[in-house]
Amino acid sequence: MFTRIRSWGPPVLLIAPTLILLGIFVYGLIGAGVWTSLTDNVRGQTTGTVGLQNYENLFNDDTFVYSLRNVGMYTLAFVAGTLFFGFLWAWMLERGARGEGIFRTVYLFPMAVSFVASGVVWRWLLNSNTGESASGLNRLLDMVGLGFLQGQWWTHEGWGILAIAMPAIWQLSGYVMALFLAGFRGIPEELREAARVDGATEWQMYRHVIFPQLSPVALSAVIIIGHMSLKVFDLIMAVAGQTNHTTQVPGTQMWLKYTSGEWAEAAAIGTVLLLVVAVLIVPYLISTYRAERRR
Amino acid sequence: MKLRALIAGLSAVALAFTATACGGDDGDNTKDVEVFTWWADGSEKAGLDALVAEFKKQHPDLNFVNGAVAGGAGSNAKNVLASRLQQQDPPSTFQAHAGAELLDYIEANQLQDVSQLYKENGWDEVFPEDLIELLTVDGKIYSVPSNVHRANVVWANPEVLKKAGLDDKPAKDIDGFIQQLDKLKKAGVDTPLSIATDWTQVHLLETVLIADLGPEKYIGLWDGSTKWDSPEVSKAIDHYAKLLSYTNTDRQNLDWPDATKMVIDGKAGFNIMGDWAEAAFQEADKEWGKDYITYPVPGTDGIFDFLADSFTLPVGAKNEEGTKAWLQTVGSAEGQKAFNIKKGSIPARTDADPKDYGDYQKTALESYKNDTIVPSLAHGAAASVKWSTAITEAVSSFSANKDIEKLKSALVKAAEDNQKKQ
Numbered sequence: 001m002f003t004r005i006r007s008w009g010p011p012v013l014l015i016a017p018t019l020i021l022l023g024i025f026v027y028g029l030i031g032a033g034v035w036t037s038l039t040d041n042v043r044g045q046t047t048g049t050v051g052l053q054n055y056e057n058l059f060n061d062d063t064f065v066y067s068l069r070n071v072g073m074y075t076l077a078f079v080a081g082t083l084f085f086g087f088l089w090a091w092m093l094e095r096g097a098r099g100e101g102i103f104r105t106v107y108l109f110p111m112a113v114s115f116v117a118s119g120v121v122w123r124w125l126l127n128s129n130t131g132e133s134a135s136g137l138n139r140l141l142d143m144v145g146l147g148f149l150q151g152q153w154w155t156h157e158g159w160g161i162l163a164i165a166m167p168a169i170w171q172l173s174g175y176v177m178a179l180f181l182a183g184f185r186g187i188p189e190e191l192r193e194a195a196r197v198d199g200a201t202e203w204q205m206y207r208h209v210i211f212p213q214l215s216p217v218a219l220s221a222v223i224i225i226g227h228m229s230l231k232v233f234d235l236i237m238a239v240a241g242q243t244n245h246t247t248q249v250p251g252t253q254m255w256l257k258y259t260s261g262e263w264a265e266a267a268a269i270g271t272v273l274l275l276v277v278a279v280l281i282v283p284y285l286i287s288t289y290r291a292e293r294r295r
Numbered sequence: 296m297k298l299r300a301l302i303a304g305l306s307a308v309a310l311a312f313t314a315t316a317c318g319g320d321d322g323d324n325t326k327d328v329e330v331f332t333w334w335a336d337g338s339e340k341a342g343l344d345a346l347v348a349e350f351k352k353q354h355p356d357l358n359f360v361n362g363a364v365a366g367g368a369g370s371n372a373k374n375v376l377a378s379r380l381q382q383q384d385p386p387s388t389f390q391a392h393a394g395a396e397l398l399d400y401i402e403a404n405q406l407q408d409v410s411q412l413y414k415e416n417g418w419d420e421v422f423p424e425d426l427i428e429l430l431t432v433d434g435k436i437y438s439v440p441s442n443v444h445r446a447n448v449v450w451a452n453p454e455v456l457k458k459a460g461l462d463d464k465p466a467k468d469i470d471g472f473i474q475q476l477d478k479l480k481k482a483g484v485d486t487p488l489s490i491a492t493d494w495t496q497v498h499l500l501e502t503v504l505i506a507d508l509g510p511e512k513y514i515g516l517w518d519g520s521t522k523w524d525s526p527e528v529s530k531a532i533d534h535y536a537k538l539l540s541y542t543n544t545d546r547q548n549l550d551w552p553d554a555t556k557m558v559i560d561g562k563a564g565f566n567i568m569g570d571w572a573e574a575a576f577q578e579a580d581k582e583w584g585k586d587y588i589t590y591p592v593p594g595t596d597g598i599f600d601f602l603a604d605s606f607t608l609p610v611g612a613k614n615e616e617g618t619k620a621w622l623q624t625v626g627s628a629e630g631q632k633a634f635n636i637k638k639g640s641i642p643a644r645t646d647a648d649p650k651d652y653g654d655y656q657k658t659a660l661e662s663y664k665n666d667t668i669v670p671s672l673a674h675g676a677a678a679s680v681k682w683s684t685a686i687t688e689a690v691s692s693f694s695a696n697k698d699i700e701k702l703k704s705a706l707v708k709a710a711e712d713n714q715k716k717q
């Protein structure tokens with residue numbers, strides 16, 4: 001009996017603090033949030049549970065559905081953009097570009113700036129005035145003779161959200177580049193040599209040797225960028241403000257509901273967000289778990 | 296042995312950490328009065344400082360504690376406040392827009408009736424009757440107003456108006472105003488009317504509603520006696536849409552000072568903004584009546600569209616006597632004078648001496664005394680936070696898609712969702 005406790009007691013004691021803290025502050029609060037979303041909580045006053053009424057209200061609310069559509073478009077653009085630029089830059093550096101150290105720093109640097117700080121600048125860059133009174137990017141386009149490219153940016157109802165993805169891509173591409181660069185460095189030179197000896201063309205080597213080795217890195221990048229993107233809030237608050245219609249996402253909707261005292265609906269939005277992120281992350285966790293078991 | 300001691304030590308530390316995270320309350324110092332505001336910088340901070348100096352003079356034995364939360368035009372502060380009230384840890388007193396925005400707190404039983412203070416200090420006599428009526432809920436008053444702003448003010452640049460052959464006289468009504476704007480447009484002024492982000496658009500909408508409906512029907516919008524789907528309201532919204540077509544296209548990118556600056560710089564003819572804009576004209580060294588002119592929004596002559604900040608007595612405030620002392624200073628003639636001269640607003644009391652105030656403020660004081668007072672929508676006096684947020688979202692959506700039928704139905708729906716509660 002004692003020997004048993006001796007064998008599993010210390011490890012349990014060691015992880016107990018983390019378990020308790022995680023249990024209370026992560027899983028306990030998730031539970032509290034889900035519970036709140038099932039009540040009619042208004043500013044902390046509640047008369048009991050209302051089932052899924054709040055979720056029904058949300059999905060009947062045009063603005064919320066629009067915000068889901070927005071965050072979907074934003075995520076697609078953000079993930080595709082960062083993967084494209086991140087891979088391109090990593091590939092160029094990997095080919096032995098001169099001054100690699102400098103470029104690495106230059107590309108990675110935007111990540112050090114907070115979304116709020118860069119958002120304030122992008123708010124000005126993405127001014128929607130055109131023609132004479134244009135400023136920011138529109139002015140620049142006008143000056144270089146590309147005036148026809150001037151746009152409404154984030155004030156456009158259909159595509160506005162994509163303008164918000166621009167600063168996000170600019171900030172995170174360097175990070176994805178660093179991931180890919182690490183991935184490239186992890187591929188032993190011998191593999192490439194072997195491929196060349198077997199008569200593979202450059203493209204075939206990339207297609208059959210390099211890309212498969214990079215796919216775990218790409219998956220990590222998708223997961224990291226994807227979940228950041230679904231939770232977007234600070235960048236939009238800084239660029240467009242909380243009530244701007246064209247840039248509504250679940251994050252801003254949750255803030256607005258909370259401010260209006262609709263705590264239950266705010267909690268419901270939080271739960272929807274959690275589920276959406278879970279759809280993205282849980283398969284990834286399962287696949288890594290399986291891969292580790294196989295080892 | 297050593298390892299086990301280490302483990303025991305680590306878990307003890309962790310447990311201690313979890314324990315302190317949940318408990319801990321500093322001993323109450325009954326001399327402290329914590330005043331919760333969002334006045335953290337600029338003229339608002341200067342006003343608060345002046346008010347605190349007066350408070351210290353009147354109540355030297357009490358200790359002022361600044362609980363200001365900056366940012367987001369008060370929305371950050373309101374969310375911090377909401378969670379503090381929820382945790383039964385209210386400040387001694389907090390700032391809130393006088394009027395409907397207080398309803399949320401009143402319904403949640405978070406505020407105490409302060410009408411006794413009104414009787415004791417004779418405030419019933421010095422605050423205007425209209426204002427007291429708007430502040431009263433079921434025969435009780437829950438806050439003391441510290442300052443008053445006027446929302447229905449047109450700021451115009453006479454130089455720009457001259458270009459279109461317009462004189463300094465205000466138009467009679469919104470139709471006349473639209474004609475003026477049209478003349479400016481034809482005379483080559485790109486932006487006849489400058490405007491900024493969402494809430495300034497709500498601000499414009501509210502002044503149009505007042506102008507077209509008149510004070511009684513406008514107030515009726517908020518108590519349900521005026522229907523939001525009535526033809527008059529519909530016409531006002533059409534007017535609003537027409538007015539918006541004369542504004543700058545980058546409105547969503549700007550905040551109110553940018554829009555006001557367009558008038559100061561002569562890029563726009565008119566701007567409709569509350570009278571905090573006065574500070575912007577003063578900073579630019581402009582002279583009232585010469586470099587810029589002001590008058591009530593066309594169609595709202597004789598109406599004072601008010602918004603006011605006020606202070607409250609929360610349920611469970613730690614130092615109730617201290618809070619009452621603070622409210623007494625806020626309502627006193629000296630306190631209101633000290634605060635408002637610095638902030639650029641006017642006192643909520645009608646016994647202020649106009650000599651102490653600037654040229655524009657003199658006109659505001661005069662109207663405040665004589666005009667019909669109606670509550671502002673964009674600034675929390677007319678509708679609850681939930682209702683005004685819904686209206687702001689509808690207006691912001693209209694700014695993007697120009698779908699006027701959608702705007703009308705969204706406004707009707709916002710009223711349906713919220714009217715029962717008021």
